[in-house]
Every structure is written in C-alpha cells, then in structure tokens.
Amino acid sequence: MTLAIFSLYHFPREHFGLRPKTPDEQRDALYLATGITIVGCVVLMGIHLFLLPSAFKATLNQFKFTFWMEWIAVWPFSAAWLVKGQALFADSFEANEIVKVETFWSQS
Numbered sequence: 001m002t003l004a005i006f007s008l009y010h011f012p013r014e015h016f017g018l019r020p021k022t023p024d025e026q027r028d029a030l031y032l033a034t035g036i037t038i039v040g041c042v043v044l045m046g047i048h049l050f051l052l053p054s055a056f057k058a059t060l061n062q063f064k065f066t067f068w069m070e071w072i073a074v075w076p077f078s079a080a081w082l083v084k085g086q087a088l089f090a091d092s093f094e095a096n097e098i099v100k101v102e103t104f105w106s107q108s
Contacts, residue, residue: 001042003077008035011084023091027083034076041073 012028048057048065082088 001039003073004035004038004042007031007038007077007080011080023089027089030083030089031080034080037076038073041069045069 008031011031045066048060048069052060079088
C-alpha cells in the first residue's frame, strides 16, 4: 500500500482533467494509473487470502497468485519512480538547464 500512496499522493503535482495536455498532467495521469494498478493488485490479493473458497484458493496457489500480483504491482511503481526521477519523460528545459549549469561551473 505504501507504493500506491507514493504513486497516488506523493508523486503528482496537481489534479488534471480528463485529457492531460501538458507534460506535468501526463505524468500525473501516469501516476494515477500506476497507483490504481497497485491498489487493484492489493485488493485482489486480499480477496484471494480472505474471501475465496478454499478450493478456488488452492487452485490459484498452484499458480503462485500472490507472487504474480506482487510482481505486477512492483512494475507500475518502478515506472512511476523513473518518471518522477525524470529518467523517463524528462522535461527537456530542465535537462538543458542542468547542462548549462554544469558547463558554467566547469569553465570557472
């Protein structure tokens, strides 16, 4: 659930409309999608552990259901983390500013 909290509340900068237009809105939409995916996986694991009949639970356990739900939940979080760190979908303006600052200090 901590991963979902990061994706849904910590990473987004502000709310956006139904059609994100700016890069910030697009990133916020990605954070929302990744958070919903993580929460969905956690809910499915809870249903699997507490609500399913034991016969159906045994069938899912043969396929390592909890492992796969955790695996699916970690990948969207890693995508959100890379976007937040601007390793993916970086603002070109900010990247250019970093290069300018580094160039300025290397000339001194």
